[in-house]
Amino acid sequence: MTNPWAGESIGALYPLCELNSELNVYSMAFSTNSDGLTAGPRRLLLTGAAGGLGRVLRERLAPAAGTDRLLRVSDIADLGAPRGPHEEVVRCDLADKQAVDALLDGCDAVVHLGGISVERPFEEIIEANIRGTFNLYEGARRHGVRRVVFASSNHVIGFYKQTERLDAAVLRRPDGYYGLSKSFGEDLAQFYFDRHGIETVSLRIGSSFPEPANRRMMSTWLSFDDLTALVEQSLSTPDVGHTVVYGASANRDVWWDNHAAAHLGWTPRDTSEIFRDKVEAQPPVAPNDPNAIYQGGAFTAQGPFGD
Ligand code: NAI
């Protein structure tokens, strides 16, 4: 029995959640059809599907032909027509609570990439990222969605120095309004697990682009293949509760320790080393440049806006 999204046990995508009051944790139970597959609708929602990572995952998370799985892709931007019978396209502003409620209807799991992905004035961040992620979890609660993979960011810990080594338990030190919104998203994830049993894997993504653009990204780079494997493991691993994992490839000078997320069984395969000569041909970065000091790099020095 394979999961068309992950090649792993399909059961993890369609859990029925039961509260174990003695342990005060939610445990997962699975119901199966006569064909051995898990019952219930089989629909994965991908938000932010028009963005850089959304375009990658739209293709890579597409269900295999011949299955009855569906991928529902959504964005505030145009996504074009559905790419086949396995795909549904829903244009939706995450800040619109009613629209987001309808967006979650019938979904089993969500990969939540949608929102503003850079530092911007708080008024913009609040709508797409704070209200938007709240609307997403409310929709998930109302429609019985059991699993969210949340695109958090390294900017929740951006004010740590590059000389420090961090695990998932460190105090968050957001480096701007954007980082604060991702920090709020992680808190929402924890709350909706503790209160409602909705499981989340929060991915503190480093820099996921075709290649690292600068020296800082030699540490933070996450290849698209490693990202895809991380998302697949996050969807299919049972009993994740709220797991926080850093998303970086197996780079030489990685700053992050993922021992607390070992249960995801994710091991990055790629490394930024193959780009070192190209990146180091760039002019050197001054020692007092935030890009050389802080894990969040230039984000630590952006804003405030409009003063
Ligand atoms: P992106 O900016 O290319 O894509 C974000 C998408 O969200 C866009 O298509 C945009 O139209 C959509 N969006 C914005 N506001 C929206 C709203 N109100 N309603 C619905 N959709 C809205 O960003 P990218 O690079 O694809 O990143 C995806 C996610 O991963 C983002 O949440 C970002 O914060 C996070 N992330 C990405 C990293 C990277 O290196 N690419 C690093 C860390 C986090």
Ligand code: 15L
């Ligand atoms: C992020 O969170 C952003 O979404 C992305 O555009 C990059 O800036 C990345 O972090 C980074 O830190 O390199």
